[in-house]
Amino acid sequence: MKQCRQTELERDLTALLGRDNCLFSLEDLWTYSFDASKQRALPDAVVFPLCTDQVCAVMAYAHEHGIPVVPRGAGSGLTGGAVPAHGGIVMVLERMNKIIELDTDNLCAVVETGVVTALLQAAAAKAGLFYPPDPASQAFSTIGGNIAENAGGMRAAKYGVTKQYVLGLEVVLPNGDLIKLGSKCIKDVAGYSMTELFVGSEGTFGIITQAIVKLVTLPETVKTLAVCFGSIQDAGRVVPQVLKSGVVPCTLEFIDAACLKAVLDVDPLHGCEHQIHGSTKAMLLIEVDGSAQVVEKDAQTILDICRESNMLSFRLAQTAKERESLWQVRRSIHGAIMGLCPKWLEEDISVPPASIPLMLEKLQDLAQKENLRILCFGHYADGNIHLSASEQEAPLTAERARTVKGLIFSETVKLGGRIAAEHGIGTAKKEYLGLNLDDATLNFAMKLKQMVDPKGLLNPGKVFPEKVWNSAYGLD
Numbered sequence: 128m129k130q131c132r133q134t135e136l137e138r139d140l141t142a143l144l145g146r147d148n149c150l151f152s153l154e155d156l157w158t159y160s161f162d163a164s165k166q167r168a169l170p171d172a173v174v175f176p177l178c179t180d181q182v183c184a185v186m187a188y189a190h191e192h193g194i195p196v197v198p199r200g201a202g203s204g205l206t207g208g209a210v211p212a213h214g215g216i217v218m219v220l221e222r223m224n225k226i227i228e229l230d231t232d233n234l235c236a237v238v239e240t241g242v243v244t245a246l247l248q249a250a251a252a253k254a255g256l257f258y259p260p261d262p263a264s265q266a267f268s269t270i271g272g273n274i275a276e277n278a279g280g281m282r283a284a285k286y287g288v289t290k291q292y293v294l295g296l297e298v299v300l301p302n303g304d305l306i307k308l309g310s311k312c313i314k315d316v317a318g319y320s321m322t323e324l325f326v327g328s329e330g331t332f333g334i335i336t337q338a339i340v341k342l343v344t345l346p347e348t349v350k351t352l353a354v355c356f357g358s359i360q361d362a363g364r365v366v367p368q369v370l371k372s373g374v375v376p377c378t379l380e381f382i383d384a385a386c387l388k389a390v391l392d393v394d395p396l397h398g399c400e401h402q403i404h405g406s407t408k409a410m411l412l413i414e415v416d417g418s419a420q421v422v423e424k425d426a427q428t429i430l431d432i433c434r435e436s437n438m439l440s441f442r443l444a445q446t447a448k449e450r451e452s453l454w455q456v457r458r459s460i461h462g463a464i465m466g467l468c469p470k471w472l473e474e475d476i477s478v479p480p481a482s483i484p485l486m487l488e489k490l491q492d493l494a495q496k497e498n499l500r501i502l503c504f505g506h507y508a509d510g511n512i513h514l515s516a517s518e519q520e521a522p523l524t525a526e527r528a529r530t531v532k533g534l535i536f537s538e539t540v541k542l543g544g545r546i547a548a549e550h551g552i553g554t555a556k557k558e559y560l561g562l563n564l565d566d567a568t569l570n571f572a573m574k575l576k577q578m579v580d581p582k583g584l585l586n587p588g589k590v591f592p593e594k595v596w597n598s599a600y601g602l603d
Contacts, residue, residue, distance in 0.1 A: 133171060136194070140172055140216070143184045148175040148222075159217045162202040162209040164555055170197070170211040175222045179297060179305065179336040182218070186334065187303025189216060195584050196301075198330040200241065200272030203264040205473065206553030208276065208329050212588030220271055223336065226250055233311050234342045235294060240271030240335050247340075256342040259286035262549070271335045277327030279549035281378040281457075284508030285416075286343075288549065290326045295339035298325055298332075301580040311339055324575070329551050330586040332579050346416035349377065350426045351444040353453045354433045355407040359383065362409040363484030364436045365429075366507050370480075372432065374425045379508035380412040380457055383487070386504050389463040390456055403456075404439040411507065412457055460504055464515055468500070470522035471515035474535055478544035480510040489538045490514060497531065511548040536562050552590045560592055573599045 137151050150156065150173040161167045171194075176182045189196045195215030202209050211217050224241035231254050238247060244258075244265040251258045261280035262268055268278070274296070279288040295309025309315065309322040325332050356362040362381060369376065387403060387410060403410065411433075415425040426443070433441060444450035464471065478486045487503055490512075494501040500519055505512040516531055517523055523531060536546045540562045547556055561569065573595055577583075583600040597603050 136172055136216075139188060140174055140185070143188060144174055144176060144181055148177065148181075149173070159199065159202075159219065160211065162199075162204050162207065164205050164207040164210065164553065166207040166210045166554060168211050169214065170217040171214050173217045173219060175219050177222050179223075179299065182220075182223075182299045182334055182336055183303045183305055185216065185218060185303075186299050186301060189584060190302045190582065193582060193584065195587050196334075197586050198271075198275070198334045200269035200275070201243075201264070201267045203268045204272065204276060204553065205475070205550045206547070206555040208551050208553040208586070208589060209272075210554060212554055215584075218334065220334070220336075221269065224269075227337070229254055229256075230311070231256065234344075235311055235339055236342060237337065237339050238270050239337055240269060240274075242270045244268050244270060244273055251342050252345060255345050257345045258292065258340065258342055260289045260292060270338055270340070274326055274335055274338060275328065275330045276549070276551045279506070279509070279511065281380060281506055283506060283511075283549075284379055285375045285377045290323060292341045293322060293326050293338060294341055296322050296325055296335055297337035299334045299336055301333070301582070301585040305336075306333075309339060327551075329553065329589055331576060331589055333585070346377075348419045348422050349414055349416040349450075350422050351450045351453055352411075352413045352426065352429065352441055353403075353444075353456070354411045354413065354430075354441045355404040355439040356409045356411070357406050357437065357439055359409040359487050360484050361437045362411055362507075363481075365411060365432055366483070367481055368432045368436070369429055370508065372428050374415065374428050376413050376425075376429070376508060377416040378412065378414040379506070380504070381483070381507040382410045382412065382457065382460065382504045383502060384408045385500070385502040386460050386464065387456070389467055389502065390459045393459070393463040393466050406439060410456070412453060457504070464502055468517040468522055471517050472523050472528045472531060473513070473515050474532065475548050475550040476512050476514070476535065476539045476544055476546060477510045477548035478512070478539060478542045480508060482542045482544070483507060483510060483512065486512060486539065486542055486544070489542075490535070493531075493534055493538065497534070499531065509548075510544070533559070554589060557590055558592050560590070569595055 140149050156170055159173045160169045195213045197211045197217050199209040199217050199219045221241045223239040225239045228237040248258045259282050261282050262278040273289050277289050297307050299305055415422050444453055490501050499516050501516045503512055503514045536559050545563055546559050
């Protein structure tokens with residue numbers, strides 16, 4: 128941005144928000160130039176609105192002057208959604224962090240966009256209630272970011288993902304207008320159902336400032352099992368049988384042998400290593416929750432199915448400490464594999480749950496053919512695979528990573544899968560979106576984008592392939 132324009136921008140934003148809520152120095156701009164994807168692009172300003180009126184004011188100003196705006200929660204996204212790809216203003220919403228209302232009679236909460244997910248969960252739990260969505264980033268990610276990405280997590284098999292819990296939204300449009308969608312009502316057909324349009328829109332349609340989210344009653348108890356198998360096929364047979372039995376696990380995680388080895392090599396897991404059978408090629412980490420009687424019965428049903436599927440061993444947590452020890456295996460994966468390679472190609476894909484064993488076979492075939500390391504874990508019951516790929520002894524080059532990513536996505540789509548399960552598209556996957564969406568669908572999505580953002584100023588450069596974006600906004 129030219130110096131005279133930059134000076135005007137600093138003056139005007141300071142007038143709108145106050146000096147303490149704006150950043151303009153180069154070192155501060157670099158701090159907000161990236162997210163967890165590690166992609167970088169330098170913004171021209173960073174602002175921290177304190178209320179919806181200030182969000183409206185900044186958006187109206189940016190719309191008038193043709194300045195891009197990128198909304199940001201905690202910056203924990205893995206696909207570049209909070210990276211200011213076209214420069215402009217990064218709008219950090221973390222200071223709008225009030226739990227406005229915890230409505231225990233109607234089982235819902237009204238929250239500002241910057242409320243940290245774990246803090247909402249803790250507040251609900253104190254009232255005997257439960258906010259189920261549990262992305263791995265819940266300790267620091269925000270409700271607004273979760274809604275923008277339609278975040279999932281390990282409890283999605285039973286409780287669903289974020290979209291199932293959004294009853295209403297307050298949204299600021301790209302021109303600064305404020306709209307209010309949805310309500311606390313369970314039945315609500317007053318006009319089009321527009322709330323869902325903004326869930327999973329990755330900050331490209333509007334900026335969420337408040338949300339009404341659904342809560343449920345806190346489960347009475349929970350049981351946690353770790354079950355070891357000699358093959359991913361044996362483990363895979365468990366999942367459809369469990370679901371057909373009528374048992375709906377709260378979580379049903381899988382961890383492959385390579386991930387288990389990495390964790391065991393790095394950390395003794397507080398004595399948990401003796402719980403993992405030496406011949407294990409896949410481990411399922413399963414939880415059931417609900418009333419004590421139902422949980423006891425469900426856990427026994429799952430164990431019976433696992434025995435029929437040739438399990439090697441199992442461990443049923445008897446105490447909170449033992450449960451934490453079992454979950455430490457799952458939580459340690461990411462840190463453990465970083466000890467094997469400093470930089471991985473990390474992908475988040477989904478396939479129909481019954482296709483997970485075949486997809487994992489295809490990934491291992493790909494690893495052998497391309498001489499790669501591919502490590503996998505994820506959410507078995509909802510078909511979500513998290514994978515990390517590298518060369519045998521080094522990270523992938525950028526060109527090689529693009530090739531490998533294309534091969535992984537191609538195999539995913541062949542099985543009826545999707546290239547993004549819960550991490551979004553952002554900039555990292557936008558050029559591959561055509562693998563899942565045909566031209567007519569992409570064009571319809573772009574028409575919606577143009578309708579709400581005719582100037583293309585809100586989080587530009589995200590979701591849509593470059594060719595589609597340029598054509599729509601006359602940048603060819």
